[in-house]
Amino acid sequence: MSAHAPLFNRAFGAFLFDMDGTVLNSIAAAERIWSAWALRHGVDVETFLPTIHGARAIDTITRLNLPGLDAEEQAAYITAAEINDVEGIVEIPAAAAFLGSLPKDRWAMVTSAPRDLALRRMAAAGIPEPAVMITAEDVKAGKPDPSGYLLAAKKLGVEPTDCLIFEDATVGIQAAEAAGAALMIITTTHQHPVETAHATLASYDAISVKVDADGWLRLRAN
Numbered sequence: 001m002s003a004h005a006p007l008f009n010r011a012f013g014a015f016l017f018d019m020d021g022t023v024l025n026s027i028a029a030a031e032r033i034w035s036a037w038a039l040r041h042g043v044d045v046e047t048f049l050p051t052i053h054g055a056r057a058i059d060t061i062t063r064l065n066l067p068g069l070d071a072e073e074q075a076a077y078i079t080a081a082e083i084n085d086v087e088g089i090v091e092i093p094a095a096a097a098f099l100g101s102l103p104k105d106r107w108a109m110v111t112s113a114p115r116d117l118a119l120r121r122m123a124a125a126g127i128p129e130p131a132v133m134i135t136a137e138d139v140k141a142g143k144p145d146p147s148g149y150l151l152a153a154k155k156l157g158v159e160p161t162d163c164l165i166f167e168d169a170t171v172g173i174q175a176a177e178a179a180g181a182a183l184m185i186i187t188t189t190h191q192h193p194v195e196t197a198h199a200t201l202a203s204y205d206a207i208s209v210k211v212d213a214d215g216w217l218r219l220r221a222n
Helices: 027-040 045-051 057-064 071-084 095-100 115-125 147-156 170-179
Strands: 014-017 107-110 132-134 163-167 182-186 199-201 207-211 217-221
Touching: 014 147, 027 045, 027 071, 045 057, 057 071, 071 115, 095 207, 107 147, 132 147, 147 163, 147 170, 163 170, 170 182
Parallel strands: 014 107, 014 163, 107 132, 163 182, 182 199
Antiparallel strands: 207 217
């Protein structure tokens, strides 16, 4: 763990979590489906796959600007395929236990996945369903726009600047920064070391949480 002292020396009103790559690993399933889709539409798989992580399907498809393609229709196809294929989806080490240790009204999930897909993947990985979950349908603009994180903070009744956001992907990190929140980057699924000024974490085993007398969350290093 790259632990930056400021995160352990302050209290947070809430924790906000990205899903894919942050509390569960769905890379194998996602890349199977997106690879087949890319081949079918003449998109170079090797250069395309790194761009899918953390973004809404419709934003990924729209960004390609392929002629004659209905982005909404294709995004719906991708979502259906991903709901049907959860083979190999697992939790990030100790993520379920860490989430289970948090007060239910003090954390939220903010994912670029549609709600049905998010629930399917969390069930497959054994991740508890949050009381507050912001999905692709809840925002007009996906990450790196901060709308999802701002909405989650609002629903939890806390200021974004009082939140700690757990993220893994570039667009999500940009969204967290734009929201003005503190940031912990989960590196479990990263193939290469990440260069960042933010704190990094490879396993939730390395941290725990104490709720102080005022109901605020304080991180502790194990």
